[in-house]
Amino acid sequence: MSQAQQPTYEFDSLPLEPVDAGTNLLVTGPSLGGTRELVMRLLTCQSAEGLLLLTTELGGEEAIANYEATGYPYATSRMAVVDCTQGSHDDDDRNIHAVSAPSDLTGIGIVFSSLYERLYGAGIEKVRTGLYTLAPLVMYTQEIQPLYRFLHTMTGRIRTADGLGVSAIDPESQDEKTFRTLTQPFDAQIELRERDGKQQLRCRGLPDQPEGWLSLDL
Amino acid sequence: MTNGDDLTVLCVDPGNPTADIFAERAHFTPVAADDVAAALSVADDTAIDCVVSEYDLPDGTAFDLFEGVRDRSPNAACILYTDVDHSAIDTEQFQDTVAEFMPKSSPDAANRLVDTVRNAVVNRTQVGFPLPDNEDERLAALVDYDVDDFDAVETFDRLSELVASHFDINVAFVGLVHEFEERFIACHGADWERMDREDTICTYAILDEDVTVIQDVQADPRFDHNETLKQLDIRSYAGANITTADGTVIGELCLIHDEPRTYTAEELTDLQLFADEVSEQLELRRKLAATGGEER
Numbered sequence: 001m002s003q004a005q006q007p008t009y010e011f012d013s014l015p016l017e018p019v020d021a022g023t024n025l026l027v028t029g030p031s032l033g034g035t036r037e038l039v040m041r042l043l044t045c046q047s048a049e050g051l052l053l054l055t056t057e058l059g060g061e062e063a064i065a066n067y068e069a070t071g072y073p074y075a076t077s078r079m080a081v082v083d084c085t086q087g088s089h090d091d092d093d094r095n096i097h098a099v100s101a102p103s104d105l106t107g108i109g110i111v112f113s114s115l116y117e118r119l120y121g122a123g124i125e126k127v128r129t130g131l132y133t134l135a136p137l138v139m140y141t142q143e144i145q146p147l148y149r150f151l152h153t154m155t156g157r158i159r160t161a162d163g164l165g166v167s168a169i170d171p172e173s174q175d176e177k178t179f180r181t182l183t184q185p186f187d188a189q190i191e192l193r194e195r196d197g198k199q200q201l202r203c204r205g206l207p208d209q210p211e212g213w214l215s216l217d218l
Numbered sequence: 219m220t221n222g223d224d225l226t227v228l229c230v231d232p233g234n235p236t237a238d239i240f241a242e243r244a245h246f247t248p249v250a251a252d253d254v255a256a257a258l259s260v261a262d263d264t265a266i267d268c269v270v271s272e273y274d275l276p277d278g279t280a281f282d283l284f285e286g287v288r289d290r291s292p293n294a295a296c297i298l299y300t301d302v303d304h305s306a307i308d309t310e311q312f313q314d315t316v317a318e319f320m321p322k323s324s325p326d327a328a329n330r331l332v333d334t335v336r337n338a339v340v341n342r343t344q345v346g347f348p349l350p351d352n353e354d355e356r357l358a359a360l361v362d363y364d365v366d367d368f369d370a371v372e373t374f375d376r377l378s379e380l381v382a383s384h385f386d387i388n389v390a391f392v393g394l395v396h397e398f399e400e401r402f403i404a405c406h407g408a409d410w411e412r413m414d415r416e417d418t419i420c421t422y423a424i425l426d427e428d429v430t431v432i433q434d435v436q437a438d439p440r441f442d443h444n445e446t447l448k449q450l451d452i453r454s455y456a457g458a459n460i461t462t463a464d465g466t467v468i469g470e471l472c473l474i475h476d477e478p479r480t481y482t483a484e485e486l487t488d489l490q491l492f493a494d495e496v497s498e499q500l501e502l503r504r505k506l507a508a509t510g511g512e513e514r
Contacts, residue, residue, distance in 0.1 A: 090305070097304070097305070099309075100309075100310065101313075103313050104309055104310075104313040105313060105314060105316050106281070106309040106312050106313055106314065106315045106316050106317065107307075107309035107313065109316050109317065109318070109319070110298065110304050110307055110309065110317070110319040111304050113318060113319035113320070114303075114304035114319055114321065115304075117319075117320070117321050117324050120324065120325070121323075121324055121325055138439075141314070142443040143314065143443045143444065144346075144439075144440045144441075144443075144444075145346030145347065145416045146313075146314035146315075146316050146346065148345065148346045148347050148348060148416075149316040149344050149345065149346045150316050152342065152343045152344060152345060152349075153316060153317075153318055153338075153343055153344055155343075156337060156338070156341055156343030156344075157318070157343075159341075160333070160337050160341075174439075175438075175439065177422075177438070177440070178438075178439050178440055180425075180426075181348050181422055181425060181440065184348035184349065184425065185348065185349075
């Protein structure tokens with residue numbers, strides 16, 4: 001199969017080449033340094049694409065507002081939110097589905113899979129999944145084994161369904177060894193940093209991407 | 219996996235022919251059961267690759283079943299196959315179980331269920347530990363190092379004893395990290411033979427090129443809730459990679475102590491040298507076994 005026939009995901013507002021369908025990206029950067037904005041830009045959907053947004057720190061409505069701040073509309077016909085924050089509740093009009101807490105990895109996984117199936121049933125073939133952020137899942141999960149089960153299950157579904165996964169974590173929120181082993185289920189990393197008041201990103205593990213640090217405005 | 223390359227799929231869906239979906243296809247061995255108790259009694263005697271279950275069962279829910287199956291086959295993939303809406307599924311008591319979910323009403327559900335099962339097992343999408351990027355190649359390489367055939371136990375026992383004495387620690391072992399378990403081919407200071415891979419620190423150490431040192435296991439968030447390590451009094455850990463001739467990591471030479479402790483740079487260099495010795499001994503015996511095989 002030639003490269004042109006492979007489905008890819010494009011990033012209109014970022015200095016990145018399209019990535020192959022089935023790729024799981026881990027965005028690493030400071031929580032207050034534009035990581036959220038970068039994740040939302042990676043998730044901005046073309047008109048036929050679907051979006052599943054798993055939010056663990058911000059409520060569902062706020063997560064949608066963050067997505068819409070990229071200038072792209074949130075369309076409930078092909079987009080949904082899994083609100084994993086404490087005290088979250090369903091909102092049918094906004095297609096927000098609540099999970100009791102970020103510690104409920106089983107619940108998050110099942111709602112995610114169920115919504116993925118609904119998009120598939122609606123004929124939406126390309127789906128971007130965002131997980132912002134991993135940190136509460138790590139914090140509230142006592143044993144590490146369920147966290148790996150969850151991450152493998154989520155990234156495995158995205159890989160086989162030709163989706164795009166964009167998860168994020170602040171490396172500073174974990175000890176270095178934990179952070180390094182958490183990167184394993186992902187195919188590639190996009191690092192974000194600030195230098196001389198400007199933001200820069202760098203790709204690691206992705207073929208056909210520009211090398212080194214690239215400037216961007218978030 | 220049991221039955222050669224066939225996948226054993228435990229199907230628990232009273233009154234519905236879920237098992238038939240797999241019976242019609244090659245490379246699956248379906249086993250049907252009608253409730254949690256019957257399914258677990260199957261799992262007592264059979265290694266399960268995957269369990270596919272309806273949500274509501276006569277004597278519990280799918281999650282009771284998944285927990286029970288994983289107690290017996292820790293790496294069994296668990297798939298909820300149901301028409302119950304996700305909003306009606308209660309995960310409160312099973313927050314750590316984690317399972318895949320496939321609605322029966324999905325388009326082409328039966329075929330996609332089969333694909334989901336195959337993917338979950340073959341691509342190990344529900345394992346509770348990180349996997350090296352070269353896991354398939356690593357496992358293929360490991361097949362050539364079947365130490366039971368090497369008649370080398372005494373060599374590695376001797377080496378473990380020497381290592382324990384050199385570093386003045388409680389336990390020294392040589393462990394090979396297999397698909398779902400670590401097998402200790404020599405162990406001085408304890409009588410460990412195997413551990414589930416998801417419980418071992420070596421599972422993490424094989425991801426690292428350098429010697430892995432965990433000064434205090436109880437202070438490492440990856441292991442501080444690991445009951446198996448607590449029970450075995452594994453309080454500090456140092457492990458150096460055992461590699462094949464082409465550099466593939468197949469196991470670890472490890473130092474275990476029942477108190478937190480540190481190692482000097484010289485000690486870590488020594489540990490890697492001992493590990494290199496183990497690697498070389500394994501390589502020699504692999505070559506010997508290969509040659510012996512030809513002669514026979």
